Amino acid sequence: MKVWGIRIAMVDSKRKYSNSDGTLNIQSLRSDFPVLSRSIRGKKLVYLDNAATALKPLRVIESLERYYRQGTANIHRGVHLLSEEATTAYEQVRDIVAQFVQASDQKEIIFTSGTTAGINLVAMSFVKPMLSPGDEILISYLEHHANIVPWQMLCEQTGAKLKIMPISESGDIDMDQCQAMINSKTKFMSVSWVSNAIGTVNPIDDIVRLANGANIPILVDAAQAVAHFPVNLQRLKADFLVFSGHKLFGPTGVGVLFGRTHHLESMRPIFGGGDMIKTVSFEKTVYADIPARFEAGTPPIADVIALGEAIKFVTDDIGFDRIAIYEDHLLKLATTALRAVSGLRIIGNAKIKVPVVSFILDNIHAHDIGSILDQHGVAVRTGHHCAEPLLKFFGVPATARASFSIINDEQDVEALVRSLLKAKELFA
Amino acid sequence: MSASELYQRVILDHNRNPRNYGELTQFDYFARGFNPICGDRLTVFFSVENRGGNELQEIEAFRSHEILSQMRFISNSCALCRASASIMTEVLTGNPIGKCLNIFQDFMDFIQTEARDEVKEPIGDLKAFSEIYRFPARRKCVSLPWKTFVAALNQHHDVTTEESNYSDQGKGTIK
Numbered sequence: 001m002k003v004w005g006i007r008i009a010m011v012d013s014k015r016k017y018s019n020s021d022g023t024l025n026i027q028s029l030r031s032d033f034p035v036l037s038r039s040i041r042g043k044k045l046v047y048l049d050n051a052a053t054a055l056k057p058l059r060v061i062e063s064l065e066r067y068y069r070q071g072t073a074n075i076h077r078g079v080h081l082l083s084e085e086a087t088t089a090y091e092q093v094r095d096i097v098a099q100f101v102q103a104s105d106q107k108e109i110i111f112t113s114g115t116t117a118g119i120n121l122v123a124m125s126f127v128k129p130m131l132s133p134g135d136e137i138l139i140s141y142l143e144h145h146a147n148i149v150p151w152q153m154l155c156e157q158t159g160a161k162l163k164i165m166p167i168s169e170s171g172d173i174d175m176d177q178c179q180a181m182i183n184s185k186t187k188f189m190s191v192s193w194v195s196n197a198i199g200t201v202n203p204i205d206d207i208v209r210l211a212n213g214a215n216i217p218i219l220v221d222a223a224q225a226v227a228h229f230p231v232n233l234q235r236l237k238a239d240f241l242v243f244s245g246h247k248l249f250g251p252t253g254v255g256v257l258f259g260r261t262h263h264l265e266s267m268r269p270i271f272g273g274g275d276m277i278k279t280v281s282f283e284k285t286v287y288a289d290i291p292a293r294f295e296a297g298t299p300p301i302a303d304v305i306a307l308g309e310a311i312k313f314v315t316d317d318i319g320f321d322r323i324a325i326y327e328d329h330l331l332k333l334a335t336t337a338l339r340a341v342s343g344l345r346i347i348g349n350a351k352i353k354v355p356v357v358s359f360i361l362d363n364i365h366a367h368d369i370g371s372i373l374d375q376h377g378v379a380v381r382t383g384h385h386c387a388e389p390l391l392k393f394f395g396v397p398a399t400a401r402a403s404f405s406i407i408n409d410e411q412d413v414e415a416l417v418r419s420l421l422k423a424k425e426l427f428a
Numbered sequence: 429m430s431a432s433e434l435y436q437r438v439i440l441d442h443n444r445n446p447r448n449y450g451e452l453t454q455f456d457y458f459a460r461g462f463n464p465i466c467g468d469r470l471t472v473f474f475s476v477e478n479r480g481g482n483e484l485q486e487i488e489a490f491r492s493h494e495i496l497s498q499m500r501f502i503s504n505s506c507a508l509c510r511a512s513a514s515i516m517t518e519v520l521t522g523n524p525i526g527k528c529l530n531i532f533q534d535f536m537d538f539i540q541t542e543a544r545d546e547v548k549e550p551i552g553d554l555k556a557f558s559e560i561y562r563f564p565a566r567r568k569c570v571s572l573p574w575k576t577f578v579a580a581l582n583q584h585h586d587v588t589t590e591e592s593n594y595s596d597q598g599k600g601t602i603k
């Protein structure tokens with residue numbers, strides 16, 4: 001099966017949240033998200049801000065609680081039972097993540113505090129030492145600030161230049177121009193797989209192949225991809241890939257950096273401290289091997305363990321096949337319903353999109369839309385979505401963004417449209 | 429609480445038909461305000477008249493010899509910001525600068541103090557912002573025009589909602 005241009009395997013084992021025909025039972029899935037039973041300003045919560053952060057299922061919440069109630073201990077440090085248990089649970093998640101992205105070796109998985117931390121680590125540790133004045137770093141117009149600012153900072157420090165791959169009016173990366181921008185000065189590429197602001201799914205295979213062909217290391221920002229489709233790093237030959245746990249139904253404060261072994265082994269750590277060393281004397285410290293070398297200090301143990309549960313929730317309880325089918329349905333439904341609202345303009349109509357719809361309304365500023373929807377219990381994001389250059393490209397200072405996920409149902413789409421009509425009425 | 433309490437009729441009206449909207453070609457002070465969180469932008473222009481005389485100066489400590497004689501603004505912003513700017517031009521015009529600053533302070537208190545019995549009822553259409561204190565995420569939309577006004581007074585031409593100068597924290601000091 002192919003959805004969003006990505007091949008997705010059908011899993012046929014008996015799974016949770018199933019109707020008798022094996023399709024996803026949304027209501028039983030929703031019942032595992034406690035926040036959804038909260039009422040907001042006296043209304044049923046309609047959570048359409050999944051791209052900012054995903055809500056958390058019981059499986060994740062209970063895992064966090066279990067660690068603090070039954071097994072609190074530091075890892076890699078104690079011989080006592082609690083520490084051993086915690087260490088095992090923590091390291092098991094490395095395996096789970098390695099399988100999740102199909103890395104060939106679990107030591108290529110480094111736990112970070114999130115996407116932002118992963119990008120900054122690669123910028124400082126891998127890219128900075130190889131830059132000379134005049135060198136170029138290539139990113140796209142679609143990037144989140146987290147994939148712009150660290151590179152600008154490097155450029156300031158080294159005299160390198162930031163180059164931007166252009167996009168079309170629809171919000172698609174222009175692959176011909178992208179190719180034309182690669183030259184002997186290009187030292188690194190960093191591109192998002194999916195745009196958080198307008199939902200474009202970039203042709204990441206083609207972009208990575210282009211980088212590979214030109215021998216330029218490339219980082220893929222998968223923050224907005226991992227909750228929607230599977231990652232296969234055996235096929236996708238990215239040098240680095242980063243994502244955050246919290247957009248994947250996991251806790252905040254934890255994320256993943258994948259790096260190819262030969263790169264990670266060549267990199268100097270940025271943070272020094274406990275857990276990242278083999279031996280320390282005042283004369284000389286020998287760094288630990290990867291991945292420990294990049295995990296100085298006590299990590300967010302409970303959160304890493306709960307991230308493992310979040311991944312199992314996505315892959316085992318739901319399955320990417322069912323996510324793809326259902327989210328594609330929601331996207332079509334929402335796009336059609338929003339197009340029917342007069343005066344509404346959707347920003348970003350890329351060929352392939354995740355269920356993210358950014359829009360503006362005539363005569364009502366996005367911020368006002370956000371407040372009025374909130375009064376109806378509908379949570380959307382408004383503003384520039386940490387992608388100011390992109391919104392400037394579309395000539396708008398701000399949009400309202402409804403980002404859907406498997407936790408949403410068709411009634412949520414109806415509630416969104418209904419409250420938009422109310423907003424129009426109020427401002428008429 | 430409903431959307432119509434936040435967006436009271438008066439606010440919607442000022443948003444639709446902003447008063448004193450447009451550029452001022454001759455002015456003594458101006459500043460541009462920007463809210464980087466949502467992209468709201470506005471520019472405030474105003475002129476002052478020197479009314480001379482010393483006796484009033486003793487009563488109103490701060491720049492009492494200056495009266496704000498004319499004020500205009502332009503904006504590309506949400507309704508709350510635009511209405512706030514529109515009402516600001518109405519309530520400040522004709523007042524001594526010292527009094528304008530008092531109005532500013534009282535209004536900043538009004539939009540953020542939770543204990544409602546401790547706040548002074550503001551003048552004119554400013555009352556329409558009586559529910560803003562419940563919406564911390566939107567207070568900056570309302571305070572931006574005011575912060576921009578105070579920045580202009582201080583001869584600073586660019587100010588954002590994220591700066592601590594020209595505090596919009598009510599009782600905070602004015603530089």
Ligand SMILES: Cc1ncc(COP(=O)(O)O)c(C=O)c1O
Binds near residue numbers: 113116144146192
């Ligand atoms: C595409 C993209 N990159 C990076 C980030 C930053 O992620 P975090 O804030 O979790 O580090 C986000 C989060 O919004 C994102 O959507």
